[in-house]
Amino acid sequence: MATDKVLVGVLAIQGAFIEHVKMLGRAAKQLDCESRVQVVEVREPSQLAELAGLVIPGGESTTMSLFFGKNLFGELLKSWTEKRAVLGTCAGLILLSNQLEGQKEGGQALIGGLDVTTSRNSFGRQVDSFEATLKLADPALHSNQSLTTIGSHAPLTTSQCAAKPDEYHGIFLRSPRILSVDKPEVKVLATLESEGKATPVAVRQNNLMATCFHPELTTDTRWHCYFLKMCMKMS
Template structure:
């Protein structure tokens, strides 16, 4: 493998990992990076290699994911890998929950978390499966716009989605909130970034909009340049 290659691992426990794989390859092609991308499956501790440039933690059921990670002795390897700021991590939906340092509305006895984001996340913030929906997400970070005519919103797919109910550190940047017309609380935070960690409450992999996957790849590329 060439030194300039980019290895992206996808945690394949639950959720749309195949959709993430497809979206990453499409985004890489639009960025002129497709020949550099290598996508690897992550299902055991040995797969969490320092050679990985990025890691995606897809959606699913966060308690089940946490138990799988604990039973397969992956938690410490994931935490150690994420602590290296040259390693870029992205969690979507349940992945966001797993990356939070604190959660609300968790099941009795709690659940294992990976941590890393100084936020409090509320599980199933918008309700149960029947309350899943698609709504406009207002993008706050202008770096997600590569052209002047790109809209400042994103059609977010929310499936038993969490939300960030509290930010506990100034190191956390809010990247997106629900648009005012789509929520009783226009301040609901649904995407954040803290240094090398990205979290979204929605599922960009279930849309044709590649901006979030491109953003993730750009985070990796910027670290490699540094």
């Protein structure tokens, strides 16, 4: 790359992109790597070239799809995501999914890459938004391990996160649902447990990670710390 900084982008079209920018900044501080990481807002395809990773935030997936189609952003992203770290939240999950149920008429241009089948708004409309305690399947996200720092900055305590190290407080706003994990290469990172059934709500496949919920709307930096570590490995 042309800079010594690890550049991490946030797609700044719509949705809670400012919240992601702020959370990535907090995560960099938490990991004591502020001097190495630079977070930038991304609005043009040309900005992708120097990035180690990109966050695709929540919002209206159809609007985002139309944007990608107008300037070939989507086509560029399809090849770009093969070698860079990507975090998709809510609508970002929809765009990264290889299979989608409940598409609007005319369909949506998907970036793809995640071998999951996703359903739009399957957790309910805006009025059905909710918060829930999630189970974290990957120990790297547990509050007493995931924030082991690169430098000397103290990690978050469990009291600053969820009640238990392997739990996370998820916020769901018009959220998509992962109906199925379609290949063994897809790793389930978190589940929502209800009536004895564990539903995947966060997944990772190689350099792609996606969540049904909105980690940027909490004070818990674990997901953004996890993502920054992915980005630094890709730089």
